[in-house]
Amino acid sequence: MSGALSAPSFWWRPPGPAAFALAPIGWLYGAITASRMARKPAYTAAVPVICVGNFTVGGTGKTPFALALAEGLRARGEKPVFLTRGYGGRLSGGPPVLLDPARHGPVEAGDEPLLLAADGPVVIAADRAAGARLAERLGSVILMDDGLQNPALAKTVSLALVDAASGIGNGFCLPAGPLRAPVERQLAHIDALVTIGDGTAASPVEAAARARGLPIFRASLDAREAHWLTGIRVLAFAGIGRPERFAQSLRAAGAEVVQTRFFGDHRAFTEREAQELLDRAAQEDLVLVTTAKDRVRLGNDRGDNALARLARQAKVLGVEMRPDDPQGLAAFLGARLSQGVSPHS
Template sequence: MNRWVARIWAEDCGATRILSPFGCLYGLVTGARMRRAPIGRVAIPVIAVGNFTVGGAGKTPTVGALVRMARAGGLTPMVVTRGYGGRLEGPVVVDLAHHGARDVGDEALLHARLATTIVSRDRLAGARLAERLGAHLVLLDDGFQNPRLAKDLSLVVVDRASGLGNGRVMPAGPLRAPLAIQIERADALVIVDSGEGTHPSTLALIETATARGLPVFDAHLAPLDPELVAGRRVVAFAGIGRPGKFAATLAACGAQVVDFVAFADHHPYTAGEAADLLKRAAAADADLVTTAKDAARLDAPDGPIARLARGARVLDVALVFDDGEGLVRLIGATMAGLDRRPA
């Protein structure tokens, strides 16, 4: 997300109020789309992982955590994703030996490291392929607002620090559709804490969800190998929804961030940008460090991008639920209910 847009969407201001009529119009369209009856369903459970807003909330690590939970329960999950940033429409099974970020997008590559992942612009077609391949359940990445495929459980991920911003619909704010319509279709919230505080809208949303009887699960991002950067001088770079999350994680690991370069989400790195990052690190006598999502896009065979990929440390993170057992019970109850659903 553009940093200027993110800044004006964080709170109400003159620009967002001027754009408000356009947000109302967009909300009417997206709201009507969300109200449509699903075109089809599959016989296996479909768990959607989405968010109310545009930008990074933590969907990718949430899906990863659900994959691990499902496998711990003896199930075979498969991930279905649109493949944002990739050229393939699918449905196609991601092959890490042959596909790159330009083919299937960066997030699909991360998912494919953990589970069979299908890229499909048509979510229903992707879920049907997962069913044919023997999946026990489908984890739908970012298909919450998509009406084509019926969902059995919808988990909405919310970043604690950014929340719902000013609460307006795009382009006046970050909401993808009016909140009232979206929350009607949510089954639970996942509040992700990255150590950056709490936005007032997050507190209001939790109160609303609690009043409606929606379960609210707290979670936090935990670096897999904090010693990778602890005590080191680093030049960090990140092209994710909220680069500030990565900066906060580095600080929590004890890294000394001497330079931080933020790019837009899913940013495709150029040779010039890679050369500049290498130069910054050399001038600062510091290590380069980035996210796993960014590293997935550094897939050039040679040149500055290849050198950047070889030289950058990758600090990966995992999502940890404060009440993982409660979420497992919710998913289990959903699947048990589906066993009694008429064919």
């Protein structure tokens, strides 16, 4: 599994020299992506497809939100199947594969697919249309984790998540900013906006969504069973899109975050890094705490190498996505699923 670089800090500040210098490239990148999004889908699945995406690169809670949707769908008698690219895993580049956690580890599958697999069947496929052909035989509805900008598969419902605290950053497209395409052009392809967490940074996006008549839902990513953290001195480590949010969750749970060590999103930990974390925790008598996604990437805890010892020693802060209006969200999805493919596809 390849490592990943951290997002440049200037993406999340008002536009400055670096952003303006890269803006011409960003304009071209955004125009190409927007044009690609407008293509006619190559395949329409035999079952409904719900896409959980976002406007930017980096984490907005897509995987926890997909898990929350799956729970709601099962309550309605549906059999959801997750469809994911499997970013960072070796399986991503090959034909569609039904993930088997007993055979496929983080090197093969990536981290997020393994989290999803604890909840239901997962198909890994970079070719979303080919993946849908396999997934449609396994359940009654496909939950596509990411893929908003991918036109290969027709979506029944497209949801775009935006972080209320960070919004869309500086509003520029890659590499000048975090956007994959201009927001207005992406809004044309979604059916609802979902704002995650607290803050006002997403207000401009919400205003643009309202102008288009799109429904807006809200949700929060909350720590689960975190009472054990109260008063605990912690070394927090993570390789996720927005690691600062992880540290904030630890503090909100009552932990004293003494040290942090953040890596790039989807980063594969090395033996040297694992040993460094173990040494730093031992020197200051700190409890190592990480995310479920990072724990998956550590692999199994058997053996005496540093990664195995870190896997045994690190505690996990569990989180879950909680929609503010689950009944309203369920009603919206039910109505859209009964209507068939979204007109935006």
